Amino acid sequence: MFKNIVALVFAAATASASLYVRDTGSNPALRVEQAVANVTGNGVTGSFNFVPATGQTGLKVSINVSGLKQGLQYPFHIHINVVPADGNCTATGGHLDTYGVKTANTAYNCDKTKPLTTCEIGDLAGIAGNLTANANGQATLTFNDPIITFGDNKTTILGHSIVVHNPDNTRLACGNIVGYALKNPSTPSSHTGSSQTESDSDSSDSKSSGASSAAMSAALAIMAAAIAL
């Protein structure tokens, strides 16, 4: 069992570059497992990494942005439109607000304890707080957002973009959110539910799928690290 996990983790590590395909849904057999937005603009660069949150709804967001000024507050959001080829952050339009929270509340005040009813879906800084840079001009932040997903039409982050704003709210840097799927999904149970129809077989199925999950997690971590570099 542990030998298998170790072997799978090594396989995942060496094959991670080819394990993933950039995909946002044209092939239903490919399911997005993580998404990344690399933001650039005005000397600022950064990465926003999204993976399913553990043990709760939504996604875990890991942010690392460089080129900021120490101590200042930088808001950041999911904006509706993609960044065009010329990199113009203004072209990304407004914040993702599928449920119309902002238009319904004349005095908008995102309360992170009630995100669904008081926050625009795209108001990530409203839920997690603004980015604040250290002495090296770098800001890191990790949080769970309970609303956003890779799947549901109303809550998906795919097909949108990330914008980091200056403290005065002008647009500083931006990048598109790109989904990544496993190229060869190897465990049918997570896609077809076959583990339920085969429940009278012994427990070896669940063990092997657990090993695959461990390998997948390792591959995702490696992928995230590779993208962050």
Ligand SMILES: [Cu+2]
């Ligand atoms: Cu914004």
